[in-house]
Amino acid sequence: MGRVEAKVALVTGGGAAPGLGSAIAARLAEEGATVFVSDIDQASAEARAAEIRDGGGKASAIRHDVTSERDWDEVIGAIARAEGGIDIVINNAGIVSAETIDKLTPEDFTRVIDVNLKSVYLGTRRAVAEMRRGSRSGSIINISSVAALVAHAGLAAYSASKAGVLLFTKSVAMETAREKIRVNSVHPGMIWTTMQQASFQRSPGSLEAAAATIPMGELGEPRDIANCVLFLASEEARYITGAAFVVDGGMTMR
Numbered sequence: 001m002g003r004v005e006a007k008v009a010l011v012t013g014g015g016a017a018p019g020l021g022s023a024i025a026a027r028l029a030e031e032g033a034t035v036f037v038s039d040i041d042q043a044s045a046e047a048r049a050a051e052i053r054d055g056g057g058k059a060s061a062i063r064h065d066v067t068s069e070r071d072w073d074e075v076i077g078a079i080a081r082a083e084g085g086i087d088i089v090i091n092n093a094g095i096v097s098a099e100t101i102d103k104l105t106p107e108d109f110t111r112v113i114d115v116n117l118k119s120v121y122l123g124t125r126r127a128v129a130e131m132r133r134g135s136r137s138g139s140i141i142n143i144s145s146v147a148a149l150v151a152h153a154g155l156a157a158y159s160a161s162k163a164g165v166l167l168f169t170k171s172v173a174m175e176t177a178r179e180k181i182r183v184n185s186v187h188p189g190m191i192w193t194t195m196q197q198a199s200f201q202r203s204p205g206s207l208e209a210a211a212a213t214i215p216m217g218e219l220g221e222p223r224d225i226a227n228c229v230l231f232l233a234s235e236e237a238r239y240i241t242g243a244a245f246v247v248d249g250g251m252t253m254r
């Protein structure tokens with residue numbers, strides 16, 4: 001208990017259940033953080049924040065389109081006014097497009113880059129500015145993917161966005177290291193969330209086959225990612241920045 005006590009955290013894309021964002025928000029709240037759950041779907045963010053409060057945690061919901069610079073200004077501004085600053089930002093919101101190159105339209109490509117990569121730029125930029133303004137150290141955690149590390153057919157746009165997040169994260173970490181603003185990326189493998197369920201619904205019967213390709217033999221649970229994020233958000237990770245943490249049951253070890 002209390003690993004992020006008295007910290008103020010924002011988790012984007014925290015509405016979906018099951019989802020990585022909602023698991024991360026719940027885990028941070030369990031360990032004492034005041035958590036802001038944001039999502040483009042306000043009702044789902046409200047529901048997750050209410051669940052956290054029902055469990056005794058501190059949480060509020062905010063409607064937030066992570067591709068909008070104006071939304072970022074409003075969200076970080078509102079949190080800073082309410083709480084005096086912000087310590088932890090989890091750039092988690094994301095979408096997947098599973099089109100092969102012949103079917104991948106410029107609109108699809110741009111949308112994936114906007115939601116998965118431009119959002120991380122906007123959020124990191126705004127978070128760093130607020131952490132500097134308050135002279136606070138901080139932890140920014142960008143949710144990338146194993147798709148940033150190894151290739152998958154049909155995931156060109158997604159992989160490009162997630163690989164962008166990987167080196168974007170390291171570049172900013174280099175700029176902010178002396179100020180103790182730590183910036184790290186987390187690379188989940190296949191985790192059982194709303195996004196992953198939708199992918200398996202598109203190709204029924206593939207779940208067992210997919211699990212068999214994972215050295216540990218099963219998909220991960222959202223809490224597996226949340227535990228890694230919690231560690232990086234906490235002071236236990238005070239000497240870790242510019243790092244990429246893979247949580248994938250061994251998918252990318254060979």
Ligand SMILES: NC(=O)c1ccc[n+]([C@@H]2O[C@H](COP(=O)([O-])OP(=O)(O)OC[C@H]3O[C@@H](n4cnc5c(N)ncnc54)[C@H](O)[C@@H]3O)[C@@H](O)[C@H]2O)c1
Pocket residue numbers: 012013014015016017018019020021038039040041044064065066067092093094095096115143144145146187188189190191192193194195196
């Ligand atoms: N589930 C996996 O196996 C897996 C693996 C690797 C990486 N990831 C990454 O983890 C993150 C979370 O994935 P998930 O599986 O929990 O997805 P999910 O689809 O279950 O949840 C994503 C959430 O993001 C929200 N969102 C979408 N567009 C948004 C926008 N423009 N602004 C704000 N919110 C928006 C959705 O409403 C949803 O609540 C994503 O970045 C995803 O790419 C997931």
